[in-house]
Amino acid sequence: MLFMCQHHTPDVVWREDYLHQPNDALGIAEVIGIADDLGRIEDAYRVMLGDRVRRTDDRVAITAGNALITFLSPTAFAERFGVLGGRSATRDPPCGLTFSGAYVRRDRAGAAAERCAVGARLRAKLAGSARRGLRHAVRVRALANRKAAQLAWASSLPNAASSSLCTRTRSILAAPESGISSTSRMRRGWA
Amino acid sequence: MQHVLGLDARSAAAEFEAAGVAQGGALDFVRPVDLPGGTPDARFTVARTRADATPPA
Numbered sequence: 001m002l003f004m005c006q007h008h009t010p011d012v013v014w015r016e017d018y019l020h021q022p023n024d025a026l027g028i029a030e031v032i033g034i035a036d037d038l039g040r041i042e043d044a045y046r047v048m049l050g051d052r053v054r055r056t057d058d059r060v061a062i063t064a065g066n067a068l069i070t071f072l073s074p075t076a077f078a079e080r081f082g083v084l085g086g087r088s089a090t091r092d093p094p095c096g097l098t099f100s101g102a103y104v105r106r107d108r109a110g111a112a113a114e115r116c117a118v119g120a121r122l123r124a125k126l127a128g129s130a131r132r133g134l135r136h137a138v139r140v141r142a143l144a145n146r147k148a149a150q151l152a153w154a155s156s157l158p159n160a161a162s163s164s165l166c167t168r169t170r171s172i173l174a175a176p177e178s179g180i181s182s183t184s185r186m187r188r189g190w191a
Numbered sequence: 192m193q194h195v196l197g198l199d200a201r202s203a204a205a206e207f208e209a210a211g212v213a214q215g216g217a218l219d220f221v222r223p224v225d226l227p228g229g230t231p232d233a234r235f236t237v238a239r240t241r242a243d244a245t246p247p248a
Contacts, residue, residue, distance in 0.1 A: 002212075002239070002244070003238075003239050004200055004203045004237065004239075005235055005236075006200035006235060006236045006237070006238075007233075007234075007235060008234040008236065009231070009233050009234050012224050012233040013224065013233050015226070041246060044245050044246050045245070047211075047244070048206075048240065
């Protein structure tokens, strides 16, 4: 199900104390799903979103405002997220989130320190929520000299349907510690 | 569709309906939100598609 919600009172819901994320995420840059049949995905979403839907051999990309909804083939997902893209009969297909962020330090040393701080906070969150059954991985890509970073979260969230992805996205942003198991692995690749 | 990713849920619902994928019409709802200064209402309008209109990934 695709769900569109119009806020008439954003000042009540988008509260200041909800908007600051301890993981430094500033927004959602991309929601990523995995699909065996990209043709079905393309056909269904094209009915609703027209030319916002773009198809290539290994993905369907949907432009959604300033974010992107991407469905990847299993192979493309594995190429992007490594072994985390593997599927099994015992768990739901994985999906991923990409968050946008920014650094506040301008100097090179400060940027490096900030990157380490981001990594440490992420590791703490991963270790701090051990009892959930979800496996996550975090990739942090930092652009040190541009004060920008992207935090990509690949996970095996249940049900990769878009509506669930969006719901889960909000829940992770609202409570970053939730749903992350101690088996999570973090891979860091600085750009 | 011009409104599905825009700001107008009522128009989006109409577009869903025209495309044959709507789950009912636009739905308005209100819920109270506890804030330090009181309990104002948060108001929303939603537009939905049928579950079978978007295949599971």
